[in-house]
Amino acid sequence: MEDSKKDIYIVRICLQPLRNPLVIDNMPVFGTYEGAYSYAEKFMKTNKMTIQTNTSFDDRNRNYVYQDFIDEQFIWIEKHNI
Numbered sequence: 001m002e003d004s005k006k007d008i009y010i011v012r013i014c015l016q017p018l019r020n021p022l023v024i025d026n027m028p029v030f031g032t033y034e035g036a037y038s039y040a041e042k043f044m045k046t047n048k049m050t051i052q053t054n055t056s057f058d059d060r061n062r063n064y065v066y067q068d069f070i071d072e073q074f075i076w077i078e079k080h081n082i
Contacts, residue, residue, distance in 0.1 A: 009036035010078045013043065036077045040065050044075065 066075035
């Protein structure tokens, strides 16, 4: 039987302090990492945010492309296998 699982990439934009990022509405989903990264990059350029150049995923399958610890603002790409 052929492995029919596929990776998807979710862009999570959490710009409000203490908000639960797992319940954000209208999260964009992409079939490629490049599509998700391009979406996040365009959002950050529009909002004059500095994108990080890190392209590796952590142990929770998250790649943080923007982090502001002081204002508790984060944007990350999350990888899921469905």
